[in-house]
Amino acid sequence: MSRLALAGIPSGDRAARLAWARLVEPGDPAAARLISAVGAEAALHGVDPSSTLGQQMAVRVPDLDVERDLEIAAALGARIVVPDDDEWPTGLDLLANPPFCLWVRGPVQLDEVCERSVSVVGARAASGYGLHQAKEISAGLAERGWTVVSGAAYGIDGAAHEGALAVDGVTVAVVAGGVDRPYPAGHAGLLARVADAGAVVSEVPPGSAPTRWRFLSRNRVIATMSRGTVVVEAGLRSGSRNTAKTALEHQRVVCAVPGPVTSAVSAGCHVLIRDGALLVTDTAEVLEAVGPIGELAPVKRGRQDPGDDLDPSHRVVLAALRVGSSTTPSRLARLCGMSEGEVVGALGVLGLTRLVSHDEDGYRRVPRRARA
Incomplete structure (x- = not known):
């Protein structure tokens, strides 16, 4: 042959x-x-x-010209990482068609930072709400020692990198073109900062253009390089949903941030949530999903009032009392449909918890501001 x-x-x-x-x-x-x-x-x-x-x-x-590519990499301060290297992110081996190699610019050891990493991705045409959430979640991840992985695009990707860098954290940008071709051009400064503090990574050689199909290929690297993916904003047709799909297919955790139901850039997130992605609203909830067992997010509760844990009958008596005027136990019994003895017992408990006060005319509710 x-x-x-x-x-x-x-x-x-x-x-x-x-x-x-x-x-x-x-x-x-x-x-x-x-x-x-x-x-x-x-x-x-x-x-x-x-x-x-x-x-x-x-x-x-x-x-x-392989020798030329090696010389270009050296001139760029980049290194070539292949599957047999210790630095190779093992998550990429799950792909049916993994990268042939990676060009890497940056001081971090890629395998180490990917062990505790989360991909934060989303729409290019992001809303102010989406940009804020991406920065807050990414900064929170970086502060807790997690690496933020994204694609350096405008919108959510850029905000994710910015959030991590703002707290001196580690972030990895996986780009669709060569590591010597900042794209988008407006993110040249951002990519330089990422390369200084983390890593800029590509699977295509220096000089390669960031074509449309290479963005889709890039997404599979983002999805499997990290332990989980958070989609902050995404339209119904979105590369971020493609990233989430790949992550899910490779047993990665997929999270999505909800937005207004009227927002087109959150519609993709809502579909992901309906299809099984975990709804997250902050860093703690992301880490509960992707972190070690036992790293639980605080339970979010509304305002706790002293009467919230009352016995139901006591709660009925409290509801019948007024702040501005006193009421006798006999009247309360008629209002509540209870015996006077039951009402007196309830008033005793409510008095101990400083929810009611007593005067010569009867009982009244204590104003909220006076309970402290």
């Missing part, structure tokens, strides 16, 4: 994976199957040029 005309590629798995990343698109199923069967290097040199995969690769062979 003839082979592709590949020359000048250094030997070894790492170099072969760099070549694969240059020759085919991220998540290519045919390439993934071949690599899984025989390994990256043997697969690369064993592709049938007449096959669909071979014909696709042949178009890009003239642009292949």
Whole structure:
């Protein structure tokens, strides 16, 4: 069988994976199957040029220069991480078509920060409410030692990174283009800060454009790199819902933040919740969902009044009393449909709890402000 005309590629798995990343698109199923069967290097040199995969690769062979890619990575201060490296995030191995390799810019050890990480994603055209929630949740996660993973897009993604950075936390940006091509351009400064404090990660080589289909491929990395995904705002057609779907398929926790039922950018979140995603409203609830067993969020309750735990009959007597005028036990008995003895007993309990007072005309309710 003839082979592709590949020359000048250094030997070894790492170099072969760099070549694969240059020759085919991220998540290519045919390439993934071949690599899984025989390994990256043997697969690369064993592709049938007449096959669909071979014909696709042949178009890009003239642009292949592994040594150049290694030099570019070094110049960028980036490193290449492959599945055999300790730094490889193990969650990516769950994917049927995992990345061939990762380009990483940043000081953190990727496998370590992904062990305690949450993806926070959502709409680009986010509302003020959504941006606030993304920042608050992400800042709370970072303060508790969790890494915030997102995609560096405008809207919720950017707010998630900003929230983590605001508290000197760690955040990871998974981008759809090369690590040398800030996208969107307006987030060049933000991506530089992420690279200084966390990591900017891509599965496509330097110089690669962030095409529409690469965003979808990028989403599967975000979904499986972390322990869970929080969707803050999402429309009915949304890449964030795609991320959530992938996370759910790979046994990751999926959470969604509710919004107004009239909000188009929250409609996707509401569908996720109806389909089984966990409704969350703050960091504590997110960590209860994705964190270790026993990391429970405080139970949210309304205002507790002294009379809330009263016996039902005592509560009836209290409701019948007025603040501005006193009432006798006999009148209360008629109002409440109780015996006078029962009323007197209830008044005794209410008096001990300082809910009622007694004067020469009878009993009255104590005003709320006077109970302290």
